[in-house]
Amino acid sequence: MTDYSSAIEKYTPSSEERKKLSSISDKARDFIDSYCSSEGIDADAVLVGSVAKGTNLKGADLDLFIRFDRKYSRKEMETLGLDIGHKVLSNGIERYAEHPYVTGFMEGVKLDLVPCYRILPGQKKVSSVDRTPLHTEYVKTNLDRSQLSDVLLLKVFAKSIGVYGSEVTTSGFSGYICEILVIEYGSFVNVLKTFAGWKGSFKLGKNEYVGKFRDPVIIIDPVDDDRNAAAAISRENLSRMILASKLFLKGKEKDFFNLERPMGPFKRDDRGTAIRIFSVPRPDLIDDVIYPQALRMKNSICSILEREGFEPMDSEVEVSDRVRILIECRRDRPPAFVLHRGPPVDSDNVLDFIETWRHRDVLRGPYIKEDRLYIDLKGGRKSIEEAVLGDIGPLNIGKSLNRYKREIGIESPDLSAEDPLLQRFLARGLF
Amino acid sequence: MTDYSSAIEKYTPSSEERKKLSSISDKARDFIDSYCSSEGIDADAVLVGSVAKGTNLKGADLDLFIRFDRKYSRKEMETLGLDIGHKVLSNGIERYAEHPYVTGFMEGVKLDLVPCYRILPGQKKVSSVDRTPLHTEYVKTNLDRSQLSDVLLLKVFAKSIGVYGSEVTTSGFSGYICEILVIEYGSFVNVLKTFAGWKGSFKLGKNEYVGKFRDPVIIIDPVDDDRNAAAAISRENLSRMILASKLFLKGKEKDFFNLERPMGPFKRDDRGTAIRIFSVPRPDLIDDVIYPQALRMKNSICSILEREGFEPMDSEVEVSDRVRILIECRRDRPPAFVLHRGPPVDSDNVLDFIETWRHRDVLRGPYIKEDRLYIDLKGGRKSIEEAVLGDIGPLNIGKSLNRYKREIGIESPDLSAEDPLLQRFLARGLF
Known part of the structure; x- marks a missing residue:
């Protein structure tokens, strides 16, 4: 079995780092609390996230939530929140998730200052971030000190197999999910034993709540029975975890606690297929907004390729400087003819079918095979490029990407190219 | 509606022809009867087939059966039968169907002299030809004179759409089946109305007997409840008839009574496929023996082509001077890789699968997609010719064809070639 202690040592923050995080968060919190008090604002700061819970890996960020009383309107809360944020972080910039917040650096540590409403367990939230302080509370109350290293191991394990993080681009296990799992099953090893023996979709929670969801992984949020805390996790990432x-x-894999594993070996052999990379400029929006649109663009292109007979087989999506979609097709020219299946001869519309096709320009037929009519139709003569650029017009590829439909770049990558997207595609392995 | 009278006139034998057939068959029968009587052989001659029933088209052959008493052994019957045959036909040659018979010409008319046993309706037959005289009797008794032209029309109709004849190469409607259908449904038009409205497999006869068969067309033989008289008819020919x-x-087709219709128009356009003609010498055996072996050879070759990734789609078989099989494949090179689907990740054998494949020379993987493992395997690099000649060895392509396995000729036909097999393939239409 793997040596846990070295993994724990490697990824646990040093006591210096802990002290520094503690001192920064204290400083920021004290500043906010006294500022609010002097300005007569009914709000207080609370440290949330992994540092607050003691489950942070080395190099973690700080998340400080500014909890407003519910008497403030959304607009007021947002304005005051940004205001306070800029007071704390002179170098801070504004970002927008569900509502705006300020992010910046303090003594070299990244600090997010997020306004929210103060709610109690069971109270109706106004926005989803309002729930975060409750999550922090829940974990602090229920996770034993001795289990902190189990959460850390689980996080590192999940990270090393590429399933850590609930962002849309990862669709994986969040830190909070790792904590819930350790609380529920007791230890890192027990969590793994649970997954190793699991069949089908993963379910955790009372039947009456679990039954409301259809996701591949359903873990009822301990602070909100109506929420699947694991909704972000994809089927594929559950498969990876299992x-x-x-x-x-x-004991089959050599190192599940190495976060710097290089890309596995891969072959650049001719795959005898048609690989294309379709790309558009990346709009200035966060990944979580762009990524679903990139998937939509991929699906639109694949449906065109399918219809035109190029037989798309596999794909890979990248959202970085540009939105890039690699699609592998079985063929780069559509088939010269398409077999068109007609009705059975004993059906009522068989004569109409013959009438319809008899005088059209078909390659062969109508003819009888077994109990049906068939026609050999001439296939398309478009290239992949012509098909996609010609047919994408009426399709919706996502609110922010639609404007680039007419300028989709299409390249036929050289298999020997040093392109991370291509390499990730070729190197695809288990994790 | 079509002008029946001209069709009837065109294909009905003239009174001269009738007289001639009658005179020849009388002569042969009298000769056999008196020969048997003088030699003390308990046998008599009986005219069977269409001429005996008055349902013959122009240019029909004569079938005379020599009925032996059942006291003779099979060997005795065969020897005596051939003996008598040669006495009648000095130019006769021996042929072998279920047992030997003599065939030859008398005054320019082809005459088959077939020995059989004399049986009564319901009596157990010894060989299938013993039943033929009973068929003749049944039709003579049950078919009204006024229906003779209906049988003639039905035969010509079936012939013109290519479904007349119960030989294996045709797998169609025999003359006897045409007669049964007219007796059952009353007229040519009623038979057609029956087929035009039929759904699914065709069934005629009492349920208790029909239920024993699984053929596409089931017509219980009126002289033998245990026999499907329509067993020879293929699904495709039923479809054509419907x-x-x-x-x-x-009234949609111009001429269903024209037996000299030329092959329909067809295109020699590039089909974008790989067409090959596989051929072996034709053994000196009748079509009914060779044809099923040709189908077996076709299936063997198709299974190799399928396995090696050439994607066979369609075929056409010809048994003439050689046995020739045209096969159309989607591609003439196998794909460079094959997607190999592994087990679901939550199954028990998933680790064995990884162990098995991890160190093999695969193109990519194992990798996870949705809930399963996959591998991209390198595809074959054989040509169609290499694949078929290399892999046909252990396969059985039929008793009489096996000896030619090593010398299968393979040609890539030029689509513009004047090859009847290729042309029939390209011209494939409704009938």
């Missing part, structure tokens, strides 16, 4: 757990428990 | 009946009754 398989990695099996392999780890059998 | 569709032709619909078209005829709607």
Whole structure:
């Protein structure tokens, strides 16, 4: 079995780092609390996230929430929140998630200052961030000190197999999910044993709540029965967790706690397929907004390629400087003819079918095969480029990407190119 | 509606022809009867087939059966039968169907002299030809004189759409089936109305007998409840009969009584596929023996082509001077890789699968997609010719064709070639 202690040592923050984080968050919190008090604002600061819970890995950010009383309107809260943020972080910039917040650096540590409403467990939230302080409370109350290293191991494990993080681009396990799992199953190893033996969709929570969801992973939020805390996790990432757990428990993989693993070896052999990379400029919006649109663009292009007979088989999406979509097709020219299946000869519309097709320009037929009519139709003669650029017009590829429809770049990548997207595609392995 | 009278006139034998057939068959029968009587052989001659029933088209052959008493052994019957045959036909040659018979010409008319046993309706037959005289009797008794022209029309109709004849190469409607259908439904038009409205498999006869068969067309033999008289008819020929009946009754096709219709127009456009003609010498055996073996050879070759990734789509078989099989494949090179689907990640054998494949020379993987493992395997690099000649060895392509396995000829036909097999393939239409 793997040596846990070295992994723990490697990724646990040093006592210096802890002290520094503690001192920065105290300083910021004290500043906010006294500022609010002197200005007569009914709000207080609270440290949330992994540092607050003691489950942070080395190099974690600080998340400080500014909790406003519910008497403030949304607009007031946002204005006051940004105001306070800029007071704390002179170098801060504004970002927008569900509502605006200020982010910046203090003594070299990244600090997010997020306004929210103060709610109690069971109270109706106004925005989803209002729930975060409750999550922090729940974990602080229920996670034993001795289990902190189990959460850390689980996070590192999930990270090393590429399933850590609830952002849309990862669709993986959040830190909070890792904490819930350790609280529920007791230890890192028990969590892995649970996944290793799991069949089908993963479910955790009372049946009456679990039954409301259809996601691949359903973990009812301990502070909100109506919420699936694991809604972000994709089927594929559940598969990765199950398989990695099996392999780890059998001692089959060499190192599940190495976050700097290089890309696996891969072949640049001719795949005998048609690989294209479709790209558009990346709009100035966060990944979580762009990524679903990139998937939509991918699906639109694939549906065109499918219809035109190029037989798309596989794909890979990248959202970085540009939105880039790699699609592998079985063929780069559509088939010269398409077999068109007509009705059975004993059906009522068989004569209409013959009448319809008899005088059209078909390659062969109508003819009888077994109990049906068939026609050999001439296939399309478009290239992949012509098909996609010609047919994408009426399709919706996402609110922010639609404007680039007419300028989709299409390249046929050289398999030997040093392109991370292409390399990730070629190197695809288990994790 | 079509002018029946001209069709009837065109294909009905003249009175001279009738007289001639009658005179020849009388002569042969009298000769056999008196020969048997003088030699003390308990056998008599009986005219069977269409001429005996008055349902013959122009240019029909004569079938004379020599009925032996059942006291003779099979060997005795065969020897005596051939003996008598050669006495009647000095130019006769021996042929072998279920047992040997003599065939030859008398005054320019082809005459088959077939030995059989004399049985009564319901009596157990020894060989299938013993039943033929009973068929003749049944039709003579049950078919009204006024229906003779209906049988003639039905035969010509079936012939013109290519479904007349119960030989294996045709797999169509025999003359006897045409007669049964007219007896059952009353007239040519009623038979067509029946087919035009038929759904699914065709069934005629009492349920208790029909239920024993699984053929596409089931017509219980009126002289033998345990026999499907229509067993030879293929699904495709039933389809042709159904569709032709619909078209005829709607007056949609110009001429269903023209037996000299030229091959329909066809295109020699590039089909973008790989067409090959595989051929072996034709053994000196009748079509009914060779044809099923040709189908077996076709299936063997198709299974190799399928397995090696050439994607066979369609075929055409010809048994003439050689046995020739045209096969159309989607591609003439196998794909460079094959997607190999592994087990679901939550199954018990998933680790074995990884162990098995991890160190093999694969193009990519194992990797996870949705809830399963996949591998991209390198595809074959064989040509169609290499694949078929290399892999046909262990396969059985039929008793008489196996000896030619190593010398299968393979040609890539030029689409503009004047090859009847290729042309039939390209011209494939409704009938």
